[in-house]
Amino acid sequence: MTRAESSEQSVDLEPQLGDPLRPVTIAAIAESAGVSVPTVSKVINGRSGVAAQTRARVEAAINQHGYRRSSPAARSNMMELVFDEIEDMWGVQIIRGVERVARQHGVGVILTEFGPQRSAIRYWIDDTLSRRPDCLVTVAQLDEEQRNQLRARGIPFVVFDPTVELPDDVPFVGATNWAGGRSAARHLIGLGHRRIAMIAAPEGILCCRARLDGYRAACDAAGLSGDLIVRAELSREGGETAALDLLNRPDRPTAIFAANDLQAFGVYQAARRLGMRIPIDLSVVGFDDLPLADLVDPPLTTIHQPLTEMAVTATELALALGRGERASQVGLELGTTLKVRRSTAPPGASG
Amino acid sequence: MTRAESSEQSVDLEPQLGDPLRPVTIAAIAESAGVSVPTVSKVINGRSGVAAQTRARVEAAINQHGYRRSSPAARSNMMELVFDEIEDMWGVQIIRGVERVARQHGVGVILTEFGPQRSAIRYWIDDTLSRRPDCLVTVAQLDEEQRNQLRARGIPFVVFDPTVELPDDVPFVGATNWAGGRSAARHLIGLGHRRIAMIAAPEGILCCRARLDGYRAACDAAGLSGDLIVRAELSREGGETAALDLLNRPDRPTAIFAANDLQAFGVYQAARRLGMRIPIDLSVVGFDDLPLADLVDPPLTTIHQPLTEMAVTATELALALGRGERASQVGLELGTTLKVRRSTAPPGASG
Numbered sequence: 001m002t003r004a005e006s007s008e009q010s011v012d013l014e015p016q017l018g019d020p021l022r023p024v025t026i027a028a029i030a031e032s033a034g035v036s037v038p039t040v041s042k043v044i045n046g047r048s049g050v051a052a053q054t055r056a057r058v059e060a061a062i063n064q065h066g067y068r069r070s071s072p073a074a075r076s077n078m079m080e081l082v083f084d085e086i087e088d089m090w091g092v093q094i095i096r097g098v099e100r101v102a103r104q105h106g107v108g109v110i111l112t113e114f115g116p117q118r119s120a121i122r123y124w125i126d127d128t129l130s131r132r133p134d135c136l137v138t139v140a141q142l143d144e145e146q147r148n149q150l151r152a153r154g155i156p157f158v159v160f161d162p163t164v165e166l167p168d169d170v171p172f173v174g175a176t177n178w179a180g181g182r183s184a185a186r187h188l189i190g191l192g193h194r195r196i197a198m199i200a201a202p203e204g205i206l207c208c209r210a211r212l213d214g215y216r217a218a219c220d221a222a223g224l225s226g227d228l229i230v231r232a233e234l235s236r237e238g239g240e241t242a243a244l245d246l247l248n249r250p251d252r253p254t255a256i257f258a259a260n261d262l263q264a265f266g267v268y269q270a271a272r273r274l275g276m277r278i279p280i281d282l283s284v285v286g287f288d289d290l291p292l293a294d295l296v297d298p299p300l301t302t303i304h305q306p307l308t309e310m311a312v313t314a315t316e317l318a319l320a321l322g323r324g325e326r327a328s329q330v331g332l333e334l335g336t337t338l339k340v341r342r343s344t345a346p347p348g349a350s351g
Numbered sequence: 352m353t354r355a356e357s358s359e360q361s362v363d364l365e366p367q368l369g370d371p372l373r374p375v376t377i378a379a380i381a382e383s384a385g386v387s388v389p390t391v392s393k394v395i396n397g398r399s400g401v402a403a404q405t406r407a408r409v410e411a412a413i414n415q416h417g418y419r420r421s422s423p424a425a426r427s428n429m430m431e432l433v434f435d436e437i438e439d440m441w442g443v444q445i446i447r448g449v450e451r452v453a454r455q456h457g458v459g460v461i462l463t464e465f466g467p468q469r470s471a472i473r474y475w476i477d478d479t480l481s482r483r484p485d486c487l488v489t490v491a492q493l494d495e496e497q498r499n500q501l502r503a504r505g506i507p508f509v510v511f512d513p514t515v516e517l518p519d520d521v522p523f524v525g526a527t528n529w530a531g532g533r534s535a536a537r538h539l540i541g542l543g544h545r546r547i548a549m550i551a552a553p554e555g556i557l558c559c560r561a562r563l564d565g566y567r568a569a570c571d572a573a574g575l576s577g578d579l580i581v582r583a584e585l586s587r588e589g590g591e592t593a594a595l596d597l598l599n600r601p602d603r604p605t606a607i608f609a610a611n612d613l614q615a616f617g618v619y620q621a622a623r624r625l626g627m628r629i630p631i632d633l634s635v636v637g638f639d640d641l642p643l644a645d646l647v648d649p650p651l652t653t654i655h656q657p658l659t660e661m662a663v664t665a666t667e668l669a670l671a672l673g674r675g676e677r678a679s680q681v682g683l684e685l686g687t688t689l690k691v692r693r694s695t696a697p698p699g700a701s702g
Contacts, residue, residue: 095437095464291440
């Protein structure tokens with residue numbers, strides 16, 4: 001089958017590790033998977049009528065050989081942005097970056113939110129992908145099966161701010177979480193703090209593990225123990241509970257670095273409950289730089305995570321992959337920056 | 352031309368005020384506009400190759416006769432959500448409501464942001480509408496020409512929270528702004544305040560005018576003058592400047608009702624600068640109930656605007672119109688509710 005026979009089914013298949021001049025045909029995929037050419041075509045085009053087992057076999061064959069659509073005529077000029085749940089505090093910053101780039105390229109953005117319990121994933125995989133977006137930016141952490149289904153349909157994707165370990169060949173855009181954590185702790189050390197606690201995230205969130213390790217690296221370099229750590233949910237409530245725990249100890253810390261801004265707002269509440277003034281009695285550093293970090297009292301010193309720029313970069317990368325370009329770099333982290341506001345000061349500044 | 356001849360061009364045209372059993376044909380539209388049938392079809396399908404003047408004439412003829420696509424087969428199972436600029440503080444609440452309903456209906460959501468200076472509007476009208484979404488929810492305030500272009504393509508739309516005057520036949524979903532403004536002022540009056548100021552929005556924002564009128568109605572009913580009003584931008588900076596003006600007067604108010612929460616946060620800043628305590632020295636009420644209204648210190652008493660429910664309702668209405676159903680009600684306002692938190696108290700509560 002050639003492109004001239006059926007433009008809808010036309011894809012150029014390219015060996016991942018073999019000779020780029022010898023494109024893999026749909027026929028070869030069909031033979032390798034032991035199915036008919038129309039069956040492969042159905043899988044690639046996301047149409048129904050293929051048994052789950054057969055589909056999996058075809059997807060495996062396609063993934064093994066690798067391929068990309070390269071015909072510009074086949075492009076839909078649509079891309080997809082995928083969330084598990086869109087978060088109040090930072091969803092807009094991500095969407096704004098994606099929209100900006102899509103607008104420049106005249107590409108429409110399909111926004112998908114899986115919702116509570118990721119209820120829409122099944123629908124998304126089965127139906128939505130038949131729209132054949134040119135590419136995809138995913139804030140949702142897709143599992144390997146879902147990534148394979150995208151690959152089998154020749155839809156390139158970029159993972160936004162990965163929270164779990166990804167294979168090396170999965171394109172992603174994140175932030176320099178380790179450097180950010182280190183920078184937060186160094187700022188507090190530079191102010192003269194010695195008892196610096198960290199409220200860390202629950203186990204298993206990769207970006208937050210990097211923040212914790214950055215904090216530890218800075219403590220190490222300064223000869224501090226770096227073991228004044230309490231784990232808590234990444235919420236205001238989590239931050240408040242953890243801070244109350246830390247501040248009720250006999251050797252209470254003079255500074256707390258929270259794994260995100262929401263936790264830091266919880267630290268504010270804990271300090272208020274204990275009658276402690278920020279930053280006179282306690283310095284606080286957050287991570288994220290949410291729009292409201294500047295609105296709380298006192299304005300929060302925090303690590304700025306460039307969410308909009310990350311979304312811009314992820315979208316540019318995804319669109320380039322969608323055009324069939326090879327990316328010079330499949331994974332990258334954009335630099336975080338320390339925003340010094342009013343929640344940090346030398347220990348006992350006015351006392 | 353009948354639907355059997357060309358499914359792509361098939362539309363059922365229906366007189367707006369005439370006999371619903373006698374659908375208007377494309378041929379009738381063509382005759383009325385003095386153009387060929389293919390030209391009408393091009394306009395309806397958003398294709399190029401029609402001079403601007405001709406296009407306008409065809410659109411006028413279609414608008415005059417009215418029509419709706421009623422063939423379910425022609426549906427794209429896509430809808431479009433349109434913003435001028437997506438706002439940090441409430442964009443997600445709107446998107447979440449739209450996504451929830453779209454998910455239930457298995458409909459994909461195309462998200463369009465016109466961006467600064469509405470730069471993408473031209474692109475949107477010319478190109479994006481050729482995607483033929485089944486319907487549209489627009490937070491952007493489209494002008495009459497843009498609404499006519501949508502109508503001419505048979506794409507029903509619902510205006511979200513209109514800020515400008517709309518003709519009676521334009522479907523919209525808003526909030527009970529007048530009742531909300533009245534409720535805010537009544538709450539303060541009930542606490543015993545007599546000098547209640549309002550920070551109003553700049554002229555020309557319809558929803559805010561309704562809030563102001565609600566405030567005045569409550570003041571009237573209580574025998575208060577209701578003329579302690581300063582206009583300001585709907586921003587924190589606007590609120591701060593207006594509050595400093597009000598609070599530096601010899602007869603400073605004991606309570607301020609701000610036209611939105613951002614202004615109210617500005618009032619907090621002004622109070623802080625003047626060493627006034629909220630709510631002991633000053634009561635503050637906002638409007639919107641942004642996610643951070645509960646996070647500031649003290650948590651803000653405000654009028655809850657049910658943005659997510661409004662988006663749900665707008666989307667359900669738009670999808671019903673997209674299915675060719677006649678809406679029993681084309682415009683509606685969802686009820687606001689007073690959220691009493693900690694920023695309001697009787698005047699001089701502890702003094």
